[in-house]
Amino acid sequence: MARIPFVCGNWKMHKTAAEAVALVNELRDGVGEAAGRVQVAVAPPFTALHAVKQAIGGTRIELAAQDVHWEAQGAFTGEISAAMLADAGCTHGIVGHSERRQLFGETDETVRKKVGALLGAGIRPIVCVGETLGEREANRTLEVVERQVRGGLAGLSAEVLAGITVAYEPVWAIGTGKTATSAQAQEVHAAIRKLLRELGGSVADQIRIQYGGSVKPENARELMSQPDVDGALVGGASLKAKDFIAIVKGALR
Numbered sequence: 001m002a003r004i005p006f007v008c009g010n011w012k013m014h015k016t017a018a019e020a021v022a023l024v025n026e027l028r029d030g031v032g033e034a035a036g037r038v039q040v041a042v043a044p045p046f047t048a049l050h051a052v053k054q055a056i057g058g059t060r061i062e063l064a065a066q067d068v069h070w071e072a073q074g075a076f077t078g079e080i081s082a083a084m085l086a087d088a089g090c091t092h093g094i095v096g097h098s099e100r101r102q103l104f105g106e107t108d109e110t111v112r113k114k115v116g117a118l119l120g121a122g123i124r125p126i127v128c129v130g131e132t133l134g135e136r137e138a139n140r141t142l143e144v145v146e147r148q149v150r151g152g153l154a155g156l157s158a159e160v161l162a163g164i165t166v167a168y169e170p171v172w173a174i175g176t177g178k179t180a181t182s183a184q185a186q187e188v189h190a191a192i193r194k195l196l197r198e199l200g201g202s203v204a205d206q207i208r209i210q211y212g213g214s215v216k217p218e219n220a221r222e223l224m225s226q227p228d229v230d231g232a233l234v235g236g237a238s239l240k241a242k243d244f245i246a247i248v249k250g251a252l253r
Ligand SMILES: O=C[C@H](O)COP(=O)(O)O
Pocket: 010, 097, 169, 173, 174, 175, 176, 177, 212, 213, 214, 215, 233, 234, 235, 236, 237
């Protein structure tokens, strides 16, 4: 069974609620043309989730969160639970983004706990992995990515793994304008797929593996035409409706 490509826009710390609604309204028609053949989600900041949920009503655009806390509730000032995200209408949740790992102390262990919290709330995790420039130059890319995949997905059954998305985002390509070549991306995606087969058997063939890191309309189609690249996690270019729509169309097979 062919995997349906999955393109998610990670808006990071951009857009007020009103700006987010304006962007979604621009996306509606363009994304609608690819409906059914490409799965599309947007991940606005927490403060815009509710407004965006209202705005995407009646469209096939889905709502994703950028992060989650692993505890169900309690004295965790500033944190948001998975149940709160489900209540806001999120169907997907990004965890382990390299900015969380580098700037906010995210570890493989916290990624694993967040994955569990999301799954418990019926939200599908998008688990981000990727090496730094230093790790790539030291030929440690596959070792690092394998550690992150194993660490983030430890203990999950094959059935549960089937609903996970993995996002390979080389840290050196994020927001830098430097994109991995399609061959570099495919090499790592194929290694991740092999590892997923070890962890979950044949469900590995159902799991979408997105590429992220300076994806633009100009490089999206080439990257996503690789056999193990099943879509994209898009940062900067997802903030411009025209570019994001072009990337979604670039995923059409
Ligand atoms: O989550 C998205 C990635 O961090 C990629 O960001 P970027 O497209 O701005 O490089």
